[in-house]
Amino acid sequence: MNNEVTLNPQGRVPDAEGHFGIYGGKFVGETLMSALAELEVLYRKLSSDREFQRELDEDLANYVGRPSPLYEAKRWSEKVGGARIFLKREDLNHTGAHKVNNTVGQALLARYMGKSRIIAETGAGQHGVATATIAARLGLECHVFMGVDDIARQTLNVYRMKLLGAEVIPVSSGSRTLKDAMNEAMRDWVTNIDTTFYIIGTCAGPHPYPMLVRDFQCVIGREARAQSLAQTGNLPNALVACVGGGSNAIGLFHPFLDDASVAIYGVEAGGHGVDSGEHAAPLTAGSPGILHGNRTYLMQDENGQVMPTHSISAGLDYPGVGPEHAWLKDSGRAKYVVASDEEALRAFHMLTRVEGIMPALESSHAIAYAEKVASEMTTEQVVVVNLSGRGDKDIHTVANLQGIKV
Amino acid sequence: MSRIAGCFNQLARSGRTALIPYLVAGDPSPESSVVLMHRLVEEGADIIELGVPFSDPMAEGPVIQLAHERALANGVSLHQVLEMVGEFRDKDQQTPVLLMGYANPLEHMGYTVFADKAAGAGVDALITVDLPPEEAAGLNTELQRVGIDNIFLIAPTTPAQRIPLITASASGFIYCISLKGVTGAGNLNTNDLGGRVEQIRAHTELPIAVGFGIKDATTAAAVARTASGVVVGSALVQNVADAWAKGGDLDTALEAAGKLVADIRQGIDKPIS
Structure with a gap:
């Protein structure tokens, strides 16, 4: 049905x-x-x-270049040895992201x-x-x-x-x-x-x-849903996307909300680790508050002052999150987790070398967590990861971390 | 009768306009605020408006943004602001004190706890910049319970049919924003203001105070011709900050603040020639 x-x-x-x-x-x-x-x-x-x-x-x-492909990352999937992993290629859009x-x-x-x-x-x-x-x-x-x-x-x-x-x-x-x-x-x-x-x-x-x-980004999830049905004959078993403000994630998730069989994972920026306090993971470690016109989960101190955040990726470096994610978290329909700077960086290098696709550092958080999800699933199951942007813009950041001047 | 209503009644009887100076609590130093408040009253302030420091003061121009940053760096947040009001009340039980801030610190403290503490400290009214009537029901209930006035803003962009919705939720007075922009903006046109104040007056018995962009005795006097109250914020905050930076001590800052408020008082009290 x-x-x-x-x-x-x-x-x-x-x-x-x-x-x-x-x-x-x-x-x-x-x-x-x-x-x-x-x-x-x-x-x-x-x-x-x-x-x-x-x-x-x-x-x-004709301008953005949609639909974006749903690409089966076979070599990566084989390495992980779990579910079939598919990448929703938002990195191929004009301007390189969702x-x-x-x-x-x-x-x-x-x-x-x-x-x-x-x-x-x-x-x-x-x-x-x-x-x-x-x-x-x-x-x-x-x-x-x-x-x-x-x-x-x-x-x-x-x-x-x-x-x-x-x-x-x-x-x-x-x-x-x-x-x-x-x-x-x-x-x-x-x-x-x-x-x-x-x-x-x-x-x-x-x-x-x-x-x-959300409505404008839902094209991601609508396409992914139809592509999954066409390419695998089924809906995916799990969705994974990174969450800063959360627009790429809500775009992928929203059209699947009524499909109870589809597990949904939003990956926040764990920075140096949630325990270090240096992160950007309000859904994981924040509390409800009001910022920028909406009530949502926030990183805030005991006085309700908004706290500074840290992430290796500038696009996730935000103390709040879209209110629909806050609602999905409380309702339990989606699960919110973290990937650290280090895990994201490792995923960046991994995907670049294994699939020849260089992900944005933001999307690398989703890649990192997807590996954990996929490894605990069977080879008949399917995970769709939103590859929300390409990594060219992050080359300087990555090179700096390796002590290389480009 | 609330202190604010009493204040406006008394001013109306003598044909005067309320002067409402604004400071950010804890700026330039935590110790300065209460002393400054008393000084402003001595120089002719009728109501003191105290900004509650917030990390993201979305409606403020650069002058008041910096004041919020300095106050936060001084460790002043909502708890300390309420303590300051309590300390001010030890010596002054007459002058109404109005807090102006943003929703998150209030929500984080909890509306019930805030209302009790604020009433206990002697706060008379509250403006929450990012809490329009549509989102204010919960806070309104708590403020009414403890007799604190909830003051709402009406902007130049507020359509006529929206005005009654706002005045229905409001008490104390109506705060009419003079211009499209942030606090301290330079595009105030006092000629447009009269009609707007009259338009609001048709919907409410409450006094109408005007703020944003009023920087000296001349603009204040022009605004005072139509409004029941005049708010002076950025000009005063800048004045105090400059004096503090130059003199480095509270006395210099007090002198500067006192002189500006006295000047503006004179300006708005001058009979219309």
């Missing part, structure tokens, strides 16, 4: 106020409330609009709203690059906010954004990483709300962002 492709089960969560159980919501200053309401009304209208869907599908097919699925969709919304300027926050730079790319294509002004610490460790992506015509605005407040870039983007949005559309890169932020980012 699990064999037909169910459409994204919209309407279940979030509720009309944007809540996923106790999570989500709209925790923003009054200045943004009307803009969020306007966006929600337009989005609900367009998500059943044929012309909008046609434009979106066309962009995904981020573009969402930016294409939100840029279309921006165009329908008649906005002339786009802003975005970025951590690793992948969302910034994807946004700058779409802005270039649509001829829109684009400003990308990025923490100065991230600018230092992602120089390649910073230059890519500049080549695309975007202005990268360094953010030196707070912890100088992704969360502060998001604060600064919100401040800009409040100031320039009449002309500007804020393309949030992950399934967090105030309602309706967690919902619409």
Whole structure:
């Protein structure tokens, strides 16, 4: 009975106020409330609009290059000696990661709203690059906010954004990483709300962002579901994806939520180890709180101050997580686990050498944990791992760790 | 009657506008806050607004962001802020104290615990920047239980039909944001403000105070023509920070803060010529 492709089960969560159980919501200053309401009304209208869907599908097919393949990593699977491992190749999308699925969709919304300027926050730079790319294509002004610490460790992506015509605005407040870039983007949005559309890169932020980012990313899971059925005759037994804000993960997971036989694993950044306190694993080691417009699991101290995070991968270096993941954790439908910096790095090298595929350090966390999951399964079973981005952007980081100058 | 209502009533009888200076608690030093609060009252402040330090002050411009960072570096968080209010109340039982902050520290303490502690310390009202009426029901109940006013913001982008939703949840006064932007922004247009205040006034009996971008006696005086209260934040915070950096001692900072607040007091009290 699990064999037909169910459409994204919209309407279940979030509720009309944007809540996923106790999570989500709209925790923003009054200045943004009307803009969020306007966006929600337009989005609900367009998500059943044929012309909008046609434009979106066309962009995904001919600009992004979808569908992305579901590739069976036979050599790796053999080495692990457990389940058949398949990689959902989001790294093959235009701009090299899953981020573009969402930016294409939100840029279309921006165009329908008649906005002339786009802003975005970025951590690793992948969302910034994807946004700058779409802005270039649509001829829109684009400003990308990025923490100065991230600018230092992602120089390649910073230059890519500049080549695309975007202005990268360094953010030196707070912890100088992704969360502060998001604060600064919100401040800009409040100031320039009449002309500007804020393309949030992950399934967090105030309602309706967690919902619409999820919906745009669900193309990953819908394709993976159909591809798994076509290539293996069955649904996968397990899904594995890395979770920072969690957009690639929710995109893969969501279309499978009703398939009770499919185990779901979200892999957070364990950094130097959860016990060290230097990590970015709010679902594993945090508690519920309010940040960036939504209630979710947070890394926070005893006073409710948001704590600094650490991960080898800038894209996972975030103290919060999308509210739908918080809801899935509490409901038990998905299991959230960690992979450390070291495990991710080992997985990066392993996949590069065994399959000739260089994963982003973010995705390497999923690869690392997938190996554990697969090794405990039988050879008839199937694991699908979201290879959410390619690793070219991380070559400098990896080389530095090995003491090599490139 | 609450201290805030009493304060606005008394001012209205004498035809004056409330001056509401804002400081971040614990900035520039933990010891400075209570002394500064008393000094501001001496120089003519009617209500003291105290910012509760938060790691991610999303609505603040650079001046107040830095003040939050300094206060946190000084180890000041919500618990310490409530202690400061208690200490202020030892000497001053008249002047209303208003806390302005973000939802997470309150939620982390727990709304019930917060309400009890805040009432015990002598807090009169609360503004939670990122808690619009839609998300405020739980906190509202607790604040009402202990008689603390919950103050909501109305922005330039708030549509007319939304105003009654906000005024229905509000008590104490209405905080009208003067401009599209963050605190301390430079794009205040006082000419547009009068109509907006009148529009809000049609929906509520509550006094209306205006804040964001009011930096000196001139802008404060212009705003005072239409509003019942004027909030001065970034200008004061910057003034204190500069004096502290230059003089390195509390007296210099007190002098600077006192002079600015006295100037603004004079500006808004001057009869309209």
